[in-house]
Amino acid sequence: MNIVRNYVNELRQYAGKRLYGYVLLMLLISVLDMITLYMLIPLLSLIGVFGGSTGSLPFAQLFEPLKGLPLVTSLAIVLGLYSVLTIVQGFMQRQQAIVGAEIQQGFIKSLRLRVYRSIMRSNWTFFLRKRKSDLSHMLTTELARVSQGTNLVLMLATSILFTVLQIGFAMVISVKMTLIVLIGGGLLALYSRRFVRKSKAYGDRMTELSQDYFSGIQENLNGIKDIKSNMLEASHFNWFRNMANRLEYNLIQQVRLNSMTQLIYKLISVVFIIGFIVLSAQVFQLQPERSVLIILIFARLWPRFSGIQSYLEYISALIPAFHALSKLQKECQQSEESYRPVAHGTGPVQPLQDGIRCTDVTFHYNEGHAAALQQINLFIPAGQMTAIAGRSGAGKSTLIDLLMGLMEPQQGAVEVDGQRLTGERLLSWRNSIGYVAQEPFLFHSSIRDNLLLVKPDATEDDLWEALEFAACDEFVRRLPEGLDTIIGDRGVRLSGGERQRVVLARAILRKPEVLILDEATSSLDTENEAKVQAALDKLKGRITLIVIAHRLSTIRNADQVVVVDDGRIVQMGEFGQLSRETKGTFHQLLGYQNAAQ
Numbered sequence: 001m002n003i004v005r006n007y008v009n010e011l012r013q014y015a016g017k018r019l020y021g022y023v024l025l026m027l028l029i030s031v032l033d034m035i036t037l038y039m040l041i042p043l044l045s046l047i048g049v050f051g052g053s054t055g056s057l058p059f060a061q062l063f064e065p066l067k068g069l070p071l072v073t074s075l076a077i078v079l080g081l082y083s084v085l086t087i088v089q090g091f092m093q094r095q096q097a098i099v100g101a102e103i104q105q106g107f108i109k110s111l112r113l114r115v116y117r118s119i120m121r122s123n124w125t126f127f128l129r130k131r132k133s134d135l136s137h138m139l140t141t142e143l144a145r146v147s148q149g150t151n152l153v154l155m156l157a158t159s160i161l162f163t164v165l166q167i168g169f170a171m172v173i174s175v176k177m178t179l180i181v182l183i184g185g186g187l188l189a190l191y192s193r194r195f196v197r198k199s200k201a202y203g204d205r206m207t208e209l210s211q212d213y214f215s216g217i218q219e220n221l222n223g224i225k226d227i228k229s230n231m232l233e234a235s236h237f238n239w240f241r242n243m244a245n246r247l248e249y250n251l252i253q254q255v256r257l258n259s260m261t262q263l264i265y266k267l268i269s270v271v272f273i274i275g276f277i278v279l280s281a282q283v284f285q286l287q288p289e290r291s292v293l294i295i296l297i298f299a300r301l302w303p304r305f306s307g308i309q310s311y312l313e314y315i316s317a318l319i320p321a322f323h324a325l326s327k328l329q330k331e332c333q334q335s336e337e338s339y340r341p342v343a344h345g346t347g348p349v350q351p352l353q354d355g356i357r358c359t360d361v362t363f364h365y366n367e368g369h370a371a372a373l374q375q376i377n378l379f380i381p382a383g384q385m386t387a388i389a390g391r392s393g394a395g396k397s398t399l400i401d402l403l404m405g406l407m408e409p410q411q412g413a414v415e416v417d418g419q420r421l422t423g424e425r426l427l428s429w430r431n432s433i434g435y436v437a438q439e440p441f442l443f444h445s446s447i448r449d450n451l452l453l454v455k456p457d458a459t460e461d462d463l464w465e466a467l468e469f470a471a472c473d474e475f476v477r478r479l480p481e482g483l484d485t486i487i488g489d490r491g492v493r494l495s496g497g498e499r500q501r502v503v504l505a506r507a508i509l510r511k512p513e514v515l516i517l518d519e520a521t522s523s524l525d526t527e528n529e530a531k532v533q534a535a536l537d538k539l540k541g542r543i544t545l546i547v548i549a550h551r552l553s554t555i556r557n558a559d560q561v562v563v564v565d566d567g568r569i570v571q572m573g574e575f576g577q578l579s580r581e582t583k584g585t586f587h588q589l590l591g592y593q594n595a596a597q
């Protein structure tokens with residue numbers, strides 16, 4: 001129930017005055033509806049039905065003047081009035097539809113922006129916990145369901161208002177008859193609550209199923225090369241078919257439920273109408289014009305009434321989507337970065353003076369699981385090159401992530417120039433870093449756009465200087481449109497080595513205080529690696545370099561090599577010195593590599 005209240009509150013807060021405008025239009029349309037309905041009686045009376053009498057109806061005196069007029073004139077007046085009212089009502093309905101759509105779309109846009117902003121402001125640990133496909137699912141399918149729900153809520157409100165007004169009108173015609181209908185309707189609504197609950201259960205199931213469907217498709221498409229090369233198409237198609245069957249089953253069950261309640265309402269409406277006619281004529285002995293009017297009212301009201309039930313069921317099925325989005329926003333808020341993000345290039349930058357220090361740092365990805373890093377004590381001096389080496393899974397990338405302030409250690413501290421990495425200091429620290437990840441990421445856009453992303457005001461010369469640094473100027477010149485060549489989805493049209501070099505150029509373009517390379521040259525051939533190596537050597541002393549390298553030859557010139565094994569620092573020192581420690585891990589790693597070459 002809370003979630004419904006939250007939803008309505010959010011909708012009210014967003015729509016503000018427009019919501020009142022919408023309600024006012026609803027009210028006017030319903031009133032006009034009643035008037036046009038009421039006008040049918042004098043019309044029928046004029047053509048001789050009810051023996052020309054409407055005297056027993058409320059407001060009947062309004063039609064008295066018509067009686068003295070010739071039939072054609074009075075008919076023309078009534079029909080003219082009827083047409084004008086219907087046309088005005090039509091215009092109002094159009095306006096109501098537009099305002100409704102504005103409220104619905106505007107609300108969804110604001111929700112979409114809020115959810116996406118919350119996701120963007122979340123810290124790295126949040127993304128480690130979440131499946132990316134779940135986030136895409138929230139921003140697409142679940143938002144679309146909430147949008148659909150918003151439309152239904154507005155329609156439900158319209159139906160409720162219409163129903164209340166028509167019931168009020170019916171009361172004026174016959175209190176007893178209306179009370180009978182109300183009691184019947186009330187009992188039916190009570191009985192129908194079970195259908196609403198069942199529909200909510202289908203909605204919950206739909207959220208789960210569509211989440212699995214979405215993540216499955218995304219994973220399969222990401223791994224399509226493996227699937228094809230290992231002939232796994234058939235088993236993946238089976239998974240897909242199974243998923244499609246479950247989605248189909250769930251939706252059909254929901255429609256079965258909804259159509260069942262509609263059928264019950266229809267059957268009951270037949271009983272009501274028959275009972276009504278018998279009661280009005282035989283028991284309450286209503287005048288024919290009153291009977292016709294009240295039957296007309298309820299005949300039109302009943303579909304609305306059953307519509308309310310139908311809306312309630314569909315809305316209940318869509319509530320889980322809003323719940324899931326609210327939960328996601330809450331999670332994001334709990335994982336919010338300690339600083340407010342700023343536009344790229346506008347944030348503070350603080351030069352690294354002394355260095356980065358880790359004191360007794362211990363980090364677990366999951367509570368209760370083995371630590372990925374334990375008791376790390378390390379100092380990375382400013383302006384020097386520090387290399388991190390170790391076996392696969394030793395904890396090198398985890399250490400880098402902690403140094404960048406992407407994650408916080410559960411024990412110990414990471415300090416930059418003696419300051420903890422929180423709030424403004426974290427912002428200025430991140431702003432000072434150029435980072436090249438293991439799997440370099442490029443947008444589907446031109447090379448120029450990919451570079452300008454980090455420094456929009458870079459000149460042509462700046463761009464080429466960065467490309468030259470990363471040893472990719474030659475291959476970019478050879479591309480059909482040079483810098484303006486569009487590179488495919490995540491840069492797939494470039495080779496692994498070319499991608500790495502463009503990303504390195506992008507990182508260097510910012511002229512960062514600290515350059516962090518996580519196996520950033522692993523896909524380069526020997527010639528290009530030597531070029532990048534020479535360029536990095538030139539940077540020594542000017543910026544702080546932190547490098548993870550599998551190929552140990554690339555860190556020969558490092559000022560300091562840190563060897564990590566099983567989450568601990570096992571050796572630390574200068575390259576030559578470590579290679580001479582014959583019992584050490586580093587010597588072993590060197591031995592494996594020499595043997596492999």
Ligand SMILES: Nc1ncnc2c1ncn2[C@@H]1O[C@H](COP(=O)(O)OP(=O)(O)OP(=O)(O)O)[C@@H](O)[C@H]1O
Binds near residue numbers: 395397398399
């Ligand atoms: N997101 C994660 N959740 C849980 N455990 C993780 C996660 N990322 C890494 N680990 C674990 O932490 C340990 C260190 O991983 P890390 O990626 O830091 O190693 P690495 O030395 O960089 O390895 P590689 O050279 O293969 O990239 C590994 O045991 C790994 O399984």
